[in-house]
Amino acid sequence: MRNILKVIFGRVLFTVLCLLIQLVWLIGLVWKLNQYYVWFSAVFDIIALIVVLRINAKSDFSAARLVWTIVILALPVFGICLYLMFGRTGLTKRTRAIYEKVQKRFACELSQDENVLGALKENNIYIHNQEYYIQSSSGYPVYQNTDVSYYPQAEAALEALLEDLGNAREFIFMEYFAVEDTQAFHRIEEVLLRKISEGVEVRFIYDDFGSIGYVKPEFMRRLNRQGIQCRIFNPLVPFLYIFMNHRDHRKITVIDNRISYSGGFNLADEYFNITHPYGHWKDTGIRLEGDAVRSHTIMFLEMWNFIRDTDTAWDKYLTSCAPFQSRQGGYVQPYSDTPLDNVTLGENVYMNILKNATDYVYISTPYLIIDNEMQKEMCMAAERGIDVRIITPGIPDKKLVFLLTQSYYTALIRSGVRIYQYTPGFIHAKGYVSDDQTAVVGTINMDYRSLYLHFECGVYLYGCDAVMDIKKDFCDTFPLCTEIGIDYCQKRSVFVRCFQCILRLFAPLL
Template identity: 40%
Template sequence: MSAKRVLSQKHKGKKGLAAFLFSRFFLFGLMVVLQVLMFVFFAYNASVEKNLNYVIMVLQFVLIIYIANDKSDPTMKLVWIMFIMFVPAIGCMMYLYFMLQPGSLMLKKRLEHINLNSGKYLDPDQNIYNELQILDKQVSSLTKYVYENTGCPVYKNTDVTYLESGEKKYGILLDELKKAKKFIFLEYFIIEQGEVWDSVLEVLCEKIREGVEVRVMYDGLCSLSKLPIGYFKKLRELGIKSKPFAPARPFFTTQQNNRDHRKILVIDGKVAFTGGINLADEYMNIVERFGYWKDTGVMLKGDAVRSFTLLFLQMWNVTEKNIEGYSRYLNITIPTPETADGYVMGYGDDPYGKERVGESVYLHMINTATKYLHIVSPYLVIDNVMMSSLKFAAKRGVDVKIIMPGIPDKEYAYCLARTYYAELIEAGVEIYEFTPGFTHAKMFISDDEKATVGTINLDYRSLFLHFEDGCFIYKNKVINRIEEDYQKMLSASKRVSLMDCRNRPTYYKICGMLLRLLAPLM
């Protein structure tokens, strides 16, 4: 990193409080907090009214019974029940407010309609399922489950290139973009102005002049701190079809929780990228924030690209008045790469679906591992099912290792994650912290046979609240390459002991325990 850039970063930090108080992020947060306070004020006044107080008592009883019998995550149910029991008026009103929001209900119906219509586009190859049934019945069952819930089949005839860093992806991504002939689809959680995005945008503009269709979609929170307000309009002026997903609005709604955390790039329906790497300078270590930024991704060439084309089009059409036909983007001839190997399956996940596909893929890998299970994640905020599965895997002799950041991006998330360490370590799980910096990769590798690389963190937000995607790989030679990189990460990491957990300051442990109460919301 150049000295000029380092000074620039330090200078930004010295702006301090004044810059923060006048930032869009602070003003946005302030408006939301004011709305919450007004909500609490009216709820409190309702609770002191004698007539309304009896109504709230009845409502409290009914909602607790309803929540206890709901099919949602047990930990989330516990948080709501505690909230309603300790502050009945506020808890009841807030629960009803979140559950009955018309925007969320409309989005859910829209997604159901889109997903229902998407099933006709990608047909599974029965020969592949027959092969998997012979090789591994559990993998075969997993691929059928994913197809039934996402419309994404398992494929062969796909080459997978592992991208062990943002720097590696950056160069390859630019080269592949320059080869585009028909269309380019970009869907990223974060796009930030800087060297990386400027370079990508330059290529996109060149492709627009060549007649290539370009679409860019980014999460609406980018406009708070990463991009100017209405940036999508500037992209449209350049000829790029662009829009933010769920634009950030200063209103107290549940939709603010459901972010588009996916990172998908599709070129001509023949090349696709996914993984943890966003289009911003820190992900490519051009600027430094939390030591060395370790991230990973994959590039696909071949049949499995179709799934990522479908996932992009599904999300794009969520906010369109009329759902377009996908055939012209999916019914194309894709040449079989000479180095195609094994089986590859893209998959998506959304907060409104009946199934938690991302968590189910992770649980499959945990529960079927026999030799080793190696995990890297930036966050660790897991439910009881995931915790029990990890512990049982270690107890039955599987070598379970988890790499976490050595330098966190969010101190509170780090403090919360460490509350899970001791229980896992006591069961035989090995926890490591990546000393050079921050690990943003999201990967599971097991038994030299399976791996998944994608956007899904080991926390409630990714597993329950966000739109996510991943790539499941089976019996592909790239898995050895992924495991080799994992071992390099391991050699640069420090193993956490039970003594480390017990020797943490008392105030730190107390903070973690308090944060654990709010874990499903973080």
């Protein structure tokens, strides 16, 4: 706890202090130049109008545009400063150019096997169209010859991961939003150090903001000293424009381009129920073995070189140690969603599942903060007879966000959507399963940050054995939940409902 407090007071409070200094400077400036108040007020009103026009000229999601318009026009000075610090979702031209350069370089390594698409088209035209859309929007192909294992609890995924790490021969790539320098990671670190001594190359990426309460600044230096090549995504630096909207929320491990892991779990003790800050923590993971791992390898290499462009040759990372023959059928498509291409791929994949469902759609998400389009698709699916069920946490990790999540219940329940709260604790799994055929397991929450602002990843499955494993996990989880009825929503106090309305107004900023 002392280490966590040191990190928080040493870095977060330093950032807050810088922002307070900036605010004091602005207040002092206004006080000093009070005699020119009318002129300054007019100037800021004009600037506010220009900023609002610029915001509404962009193709960003409409809910955020509305919020920023209200805040800036109501409080021009405060609103403009707030927008400069937290509202700008675009990277600088230089940073965007670096990302596009790296992405273009690896695009040639992502070729789609037309025979796979052709077979899929003959099998199911609707699924073909979905997977074709993912491929054309993100560049990541659909594969066969891939075995899929699904883990309904992160503890089982960790044990399998440790075993596979121990069998690595050539390289290990790991990319996580949050890493905690405690028990779970120490077990992984022990294996990584052993593999380094055997000549295996190890690379590690973590997000600075996601890990800020878990590791000290010297954590990266320690890993590098030990031979684990480590890079931090988007270090938190206190400037006027803090580039903190875009985070690397992905969770990926790649071993020898032969095996990969993804899912909802980070490398912190609470994800594996070593600690219990919010009751029982439910999270899920997915393991791929075979051809589809190539996409996860390329995702990692893109991010590694986006942070610092150093790789001039990568052929050795895109070949497997041994040939692989799948024992399962089905189609597997890992994909990455970025905030830089103006395509809301993660949200669109989810909405297409709802549109094409014929029987049921089961959803799990830790946060339910959705725009009108997503809410409409859920309601329409339920109204046409689809069994739509959503599992959300019973014990929240963020109380304000939980209140905001609950504010969406009434409209969904009235349309026939069934809402379940996970009674034992916090559910962090992000998953969809539909019609015993399709499923998505990944990192994409159903909130504005995951759907619009973060770097995310998912795995789309069709016709795989794991789809039924995912359905079984949902069916096993529903009895552990409390189903929320319309009475629960209507019995909330007037104060709570009014507060939820205010939160809904600022939902795109949370």
